[in-house]
Amino acid sequence: MMPAFxxxxxxxxIKETTLFLSFETAGLLLLGFSVLWVLLGWWLGRKTKTIDDxxxxxxxxxxxxxTATAMATWVTANTTMVAPQFAxxxxxxxxxxxxxxxxxxxxxxxxxxxxxxxxxxxxxxxxFMRMRFGHTxxxxxxxxxxxxxxxxxxxxxxxxxxxxxALSGIEYRIGMTVILGVCTxxxxxxxxxxxxxxxxxxxLIILGGIxxxxxxxxxxxxxxxxxxxxxxxxxxxxxxLLPAALMFLFNNLIFGIGEIFHSNVWWSRAFAFRxxxxxxxxxxxxxxxxxxxxxxxxxxxxxxxxxxxxxxADMVGPLxxxxxxxxxxxxxxxxxxxxxLASSMDSLLAATTDLLVEDVYRxxxxxxxxxxxxxxxxxxxxxxxAFVVWLLxxxxxxxxxxxxxxxxxxxxxxxxxxxxGLYWERTSATGVSLSMVAGSVAGLAGYFIVGFYVxxxxxxxxxxxxxxxxxxxxxxxxxxxxxxYDS
Numbered sequence: 506m507m508p509a510f511x512x513x514x515x516x517x518x519i520k521e522t523t524l525f526l527s528f529e530t531a532g533l534l535l536l537g538f539s540v541l542w543v544l545l546g547w548w549l550g551r552k553t554k555t556i557d558d559x560x561x562x563x564x565x566x567x568x569x570x571x572t573a574t575a576m577a578t579w580v581t582a583n584t585t586m587v588a589p590q591f592a593x594x595x596x597x598x599x600x601x602x603x604x605x606x607x608x609x610x611x612x613x614x615x616x617x618x619x620x621x622x623x624x625x626x627x628x629x630x631x632x633f634m635r636m637r638f639g640h641t642x643x644x645x646x647x648x649x650x651x652x653x654x655x656x657x658x659x660x661x662x663x664x665x666x667x668x669x670x671a672l673s674g675i676e677y678r679i680g681m682t683v684i685l686g687v688c689t690x691x692x693x694x695x696x697x698x699x700x701x702x703x704x705x706x707x708x709l710i711i712l713g714g715i716x717x718x719x720x721x722x723x724x725x726x727x728x729x730x731x732x733x734x735x736x737x738x739x740x741x742x743x744x745x746l747l748p749a750a751l752m753f754l755f756n757n758l759i760f761g762i763g764e765i766f767h768s769n770v771w772w773s774r775a776f777a778f779r780x781x782x783x784x785x786x787x788x789x790x791x792x793x794x795x796x797x798x799x800x801x802x803x804x805x806x807x808x809x810x811x812x813x814x815x816x817x818a819d820m821v822g823p824l825x826x827x828x829x830x831x832x833x834x835x836x837x838x839x840x841x842x843x844x845x846l847a848s849s850m851d852s853l854l855a856a857t858t859d860l861l862v863e864d865v866y867r868x869x870x871x872x873x874x875x876x877x878x879x880x881x882x883x884x885x886x887x888x889x890x891a892f893v894v895w896l897l898x899x900x901x902x903x904x905x906x907x908x909x910x911x912x913x914x915x916x917x918x919x920x921x922x923x924x925x926g927l928y929w930e931r932t933s934a935t936g937v938s939l940s941m942v943a944g945s946v947a948g949l950a951g952y953f954i955v956g957f958y959v960x961x962x963x964x965x966x967x968x969x970x971x972x973x974x975x976x977x978x979x980x981x982x983x984x985x986x987x988x989x990y991d992s
Contacts, residue, residue, distance in 0.1 A: 526835050531673030534836065535680075538843055539687045545706075546691025546699035556876045559696035559883060560628060560859050561777040566701060571778045571786030574704035576793045577848035578770060579610060580711050581657075584845060586664050588798040589822030592805035593815070595753050596739075600802035602754035609765035610791030616766070617775040617783030619927055630772035631864035637926045637983065638934040645941050646922070647864050649915040650767060654857040655894070656912045661850045662898035668842045671820050672827060672835060681898050684843070688850040689891040693884055697777060700851045707844035711797065714841035719800045721829050727807055734809035753958040756913070760961040763916035766923045770856040804829070858887045910957035914948020914964035921965070921972045929976070930983055936975030944968025 526534075553559050566574070584603075591599035624633055630650065635643035662685050669680030691699050722728065765771050775783050804825040808815060811828045815821045823842065827835045862883045867874050874882070918941045925932030948964025 526673040526839055528674055530836065531669065531675055531839060534839055534843070535669070535675075535683055538840070538847075539683060542687055542691045542703050542847065543694070545703055546693075546695035549695035549698045549702055553696045553698060556880045556883070558698070559880055560855075560862075561773065562697040562701055564777055564779070566774070566778045566782065568782050568785055568789075570701050570705050571774065571782050572789045572793070573708040574701040574848075574852070575610060575771070575774060575786055575790035577704040577708035577711060577844075578852040579606065579765075579790065579794050579849075580708075580797050580845045581661065581849040584798050584801055586668065586820070586822055588802045589805040589825070590818045591753065591757075592802035593808070593818050593821045598751060598754050599805075600799060602757045603798045603802055604795055605754070605758040606761040606798065607791040607795045608758060609761040609763075610787050610794060612762060613765050613771055614784040614787035614791070616923075616927060617771075617778065617787050618781075620772065620775045621778070621780065621783055623927070624776070627776050628773070629859050629863045630767060630769045631860055631868075633772070633926065634922075634937075635864075635868070638922075638932075638937045642922070642934050642937040642941070643864075645938055646767070646919060647860065649919060649941060649945065650769065650860060651857070653764070653768070653912040653916050654853060654860070655897070658850070658853055658857070658890075658894045659897045661846055661853065662894055665843075665846045665850075666898065667820065668823050668846070669839075671823050672839050672842070678899060682895065684846055684850065685891060685895055685898070688847050688854060689887065692851045692854050693887055697773070697855055700855050701777075703851060704848045707848040708793075710844040711841055711848070712793065714837050714844075715797050715800050717837060718804070718826060718830065719796070722800070722803060722807060727810065727829075730810040731803075731807045735806060738809045752956075752962070756958045756961045759917050759920070759965045760910075760913045763913075763918075763920045763961060763965065767916055767919040768856065769860050770852050773856050773859055854887060854891065858883055858890055861886045861890065910960065911952065913957065913961035914945045914952060917948060917961040917964035918942075918944025918968040921969045925972060925976065931976050931980040932972070932983075933976045933979050933981035935979045936972045936981075939975050940968040940972035943971045 557563060588600070588603045591603055593599075595602070620627070620633065624636070627633060631643060631647050634646045662681050665684035666677035666679075666681030669675050669684075670677045691703065695702070771787075774786075778786060801822055804822045807829060808821050808825040811825065813821070813825050813828050815824060823838060826838045830838060862879055866882050866886070867879060871878070871882075922932070922937040922940055925937065944964040944967045947967035948960040948962075951963040952960035
């Protein structure tokens, strides 16, 4: 039997919560997984001798590891917390809309092969933008990419602290610091090899845990109880024509596509995968990912049936899961959450560091840097990046979703420049620069005037119109058939 839930909100930080896990149990779990991941990073780090090993795992990642790392990386703090939050706020359309995040992975599958063919020696998404469109468009893209990456990193760090506190009572800042510190340490020791190896293990944990939760939801009369409770207490969640929810559905689709198309997290894997692996890995990872937000989102619907007291919408998922699974299941929930957070945070730390090293340090600060100097700079920049993220995570904010949704216009405005650069010869550097700026400005205006659920839509629409108009007026002269880029 679960104890009564009480919470006191002060500056967004929960001061008292139901202890689904004892402090001691949660501490042992944190310690055990922390030691496991760090030891694995150290062991894999012994094979890391060059900058290519550290950043791209030797460019030789196979299908099984490639599929697992893509799927696990996309199971983020959003999947474990924001997917149930949006289901709690937007209902069935919130669940369906969030599951459309798989579309981005699936659409990136053919792009991964094209990227590898066009830039066989590339390292980052910035390499492509610089070579295809020149320095102005590249720098705009780099700025937008880093803004988004910082938002995602901060949301992941916050999710770690909030979830651990919600399930165990361990203070927010302690949990956040442990997860961020562990991911930083094993990424520092083992580079992308450590990230991908831990992602493989984490993907098995996530899929196994989600299968268990799905089983618990589907057995007995839980589905009927959840439906009855929704009809009585929150019937609007069953409305398939809720205007805000419909806008969210399409906005989230565009946002998810933009997140994947532009982010160096996915480009770095395209460069790291063995030839012929990228398309298959991204397609399979998208298909494997779909059930995760569906089951996680459905937790929001069973919460009323179990009389779960939800002090803030972004906690409904873990609280409902812990009620549903019982005390033993709470251990599983804790492990799933740790795996989901770590699998995304390590990937993003590594990919963002790569951007800083290759596109900032090497291209702007020290063009003559040797591979050894770049490897050393990579480690220092990883530590510096983690420290900045930790500082930004110290004040827990009210809603994690707001952090990423604010970046929606930026990522949406980069969809068409990426596609144009890969597939349309007339795409011009002028059009790309103008479309990214105009799309971002329009999307941010929509964010503040209407709401977050239209910002990515507006950003993508305006970006497309500007890109096409400018490329027709000032067409590019690039011939896609002329061969490969040299980095």
